[in-house]
Amino acid sequence: MAASGIETDPERLLDLIRPARVVLWDFDGPICRLFAVRKAEQVAGELVEWLEARGLHGLMSGPERESLDPHVVLRAVDRRQPGSDLAAELEERLTQEELRAAATAWPTAYADPLIRTWTAVGSRLAIASNNSPRVIREYLTGRGLLSCFSPHVYGRTGNLRQLKPDPHCLNRALNAMGAAPASALMIGDTPSDFRAARLAGVPFLGFARGDRHAKLLREAGAGVVVQSLEPLLELLRAGAGPRFSGPGT
Incomplete structure (x- = not known):
């Protein structure tokens, strides 16, 4: 692991990727930078x-x-x-x-091909976010990605007490997809994402845009943090997805 707390051991990433039949994504951060222009x-x-x-x-x-x-x-x-x-x-x-x-959100580097590749190798994807589901669907539609997630887009509801770190949106996704928490993986970029995943019993991969965000995730308890999605894409393309994990996995 690098001094900054960023994961550099591919085996640690593989340990998260291989069992993941379901991948739960936070939206603003791992998929795009929503407030890229108007902060x-x-x-x-x-x-x-x-x-x-x-x-x-x-x-x-x-x-x-x-x-x-x-x-x-x-x-x-x-x-x-x-x-x-x-x-x-x-x-x-x-x-x-x-x-x-x-309309002016910036796609996170490697997110689009990673989403498509993860879908292609057999994992099911869902969004578990504090953003409005209307917004999430609009963005995904514009990027041609909605079919990779639909209908499993779980965003902010009228009950604001269920915002993360409450695990409500993660539990909705797991229940709807009939998935056990241990068979899922949450990708998030904030301590509240990590806490929600921990409460839901879901393994967590932290995504940090810089050292400061990585430090916050580490201090919250996240064990594996990356600053780029490229290593995940490379591992999946090399055969790390569930389709290739072998019998009985």
Whole structure:
């Protein structure tokens, strides 16, 4: 393993890939950079401003207001006013921002061919994300990838308490696909992805865009972290997928 905490041992990656009959993907990060042009920090700030303009400054703590994460803002409001019209309206505002962002999202390097290759070698794929399923489907359709996942796209619901790290979307995917947790693999890029996978009993592969994100995943407990999807693609093309794992596996 490299000093940065990035996995360099192909055997460690193979140990995750070979048993994976089902691969659960987080969306924003491993598949694309959703807020590549209009940044998530800007969206979070505008959500906070929208709340404050309505005299709702007190719904969030200082750290929540300063988090620069739209999902932190959403959780904060739902925590204080669960199931409220306010929370629903805020969620729809975020969905509209995500829809706009999907048009300019940057594909993660190697994600498209990896998704197609993993499908071709016999694994089934699903999305387990905190983003809106409307947004996810729109992006995947534009990339010609929806058929690799459909109908198994599990995103944010009206019950905001079920956002990751709650394992709800992972459990929905596993139940719908009739898959045991040990036969699956979760690819995620945040500590909340790791915690959700751990609660669901699903093996986890961390994807980090840089050393800082790798450090956060490591500190959360992720055992295997990569900064590129290319090694996974190379292993699958070399025969690491389930179709080639041999009898009884």
